[in-house]
Amino acid sequence: MTSHTGTGHSARRARPLLGTLVEVGVVEGLVHAHEAAFSAMAEVQSQLSRFEPASDVARFNALRANESLTVGEHALAVLAAARLLADQTGDAFDISLGTGPHGWRVEGDRLHKLKDGVTIDLGGIAKGYAVDRAVDALIAADCKAGWVNAGGDLRAFGDIDLPVTLRDEYGGGVRSFARLRDGAIATSRFGSSARSTLASPRAVEAHVSVAAPLCLWADALTKVLSISGDTAHPLLALHHAQGWLH
Amino acid sequence: MRVTLAALSASALVPASAFAVDYMNAEQAAKLMFPDADRFESRDLTLDAAQMQALAAQGVPARSQTWKAQVAHRGATTLGVVVVDEVVGKFELITYAVGIGSDGAVKQVEILSYRESHGHEIRLPAWRKQFVGKTPASTLQVGEDIANISGATLSCKHVTDGVKRIVHVVDVAKRAGALG
16 A cells, blocks of 8 residues: 655644534544545435435435335434434434434334424434544554544544543633543533423533543433433443533 | 543633644645646635625625635646635634635635634734744644544534635636636
C-alpha cells in the first residue's frame, strides 16, 4: 500500500455532516483514511436522514398503512437497537416521536408500516451509529488510533487518551470533563428539547453525558438518562455504560 | 473502555476556557479539493448592485460585495473555484472553504478552523482579528491540543447556509464572465 502521508494535511479534518460539524482525527495512518471515514458517515446519512427524500427513513414515512419497503443494513442495525431500547424502557424511547411506537415492524429486511400516520426519526440514535461506522472505516484503512466527533457524539479508539471537554451551552466556552480511551461519550440536554414527557427531577442540571463502548449506545442512552434522570438506571449497566448529570 | 474524569465534582466551578482548532489553511484546502490543478489564481469576485439585488431576490442575500476566490487551473482548463468564508454562531467562529467544480456543483466543503469563545466576544472584531494569519498546526500533539468538545447543540446550519450563499455568488460571477 502506498503511503500518502507528508502532503501537508493536518491529522485532523472536519466537515459539515449529519447536521453538525464532524471531526475525524487520525494519530497513525494514511491521510486518505479521513476520506473513508467521511464517506462512511455520508452513506449513513443518505440512508437514515429523514431529510433525504431517497433515504429508507423518508421512504418509510411516505408509506401508507400496510405497505412495506426493503431497507439497507444501516436501517436494520439502528432499528434493531431502537426496538430493544423501546422494549427496555416501556416505549419511553420512541423513534416514532409519539406517532405510534408499535406502528412499525421489521421482518427480515423489510420494514412494515402498521398504521397510517406513523413516521420515524432516527435522529436520537443514528448519529452515534454513524460515528461507529466511521471508526470501522478508519480501522479498515489501517489506522492504529484516532477518533471521530460528530458534534459531541464522539468515540476514540486505539492507543490514545482523548481529552474530552464539555461545551457550556449557556455561557459559551468549554470545561475539561474526562479522558476517554477505547470508548464513546455523548452529551444531551434536559428540558424542552429533550424527548421526554417527564420533568427533570433536578432542574438545575441541564445536561447528561453517557460513556459506552459504542457511540450508538452512548448517543441513545443519553435519551434514557434524560428521561429517567437516574445515573443508576439498570439499562446503563446492561450496555456497559456510565452516565453523568451536570 | 476507560473514562478518567477530570475533577468532575468541581466542573461547575472550573472557569470555562476558549477553544480553538486549526485544521488546514486555504491553500491546503484548495490543493485537497483540486488535486489535478497545476496552478491556483487568486481573484476577487466583485458583485455589482444589480447582482446583489438579484441574489437577495432569490432569498440568498450576498452579505458581502467582494469574495476572495482561488481559481483552479490545469493548463488552459478551469477546473473550478475555492471560496473561503467564515460564519459566527452563538459562541463559535467557523472558517470554511467551499470547492465548486466547473459544472457549478459543490465538490467539497472543508472546515479550516473552529474557535469557541467563553463569552460574547466572538462577535467583537478585535477578538476575531487575533487569529488572522495564524498558521495551522500541522503536527498532532497528544495533549490538550486535541481536546474534543462534547456538547448538545452544535449545529452546522450557519455553515450550510453559507455554502448555499457561495454557490449562488459563484454562479453569478461565472455568468458575468468573472471566472474566465
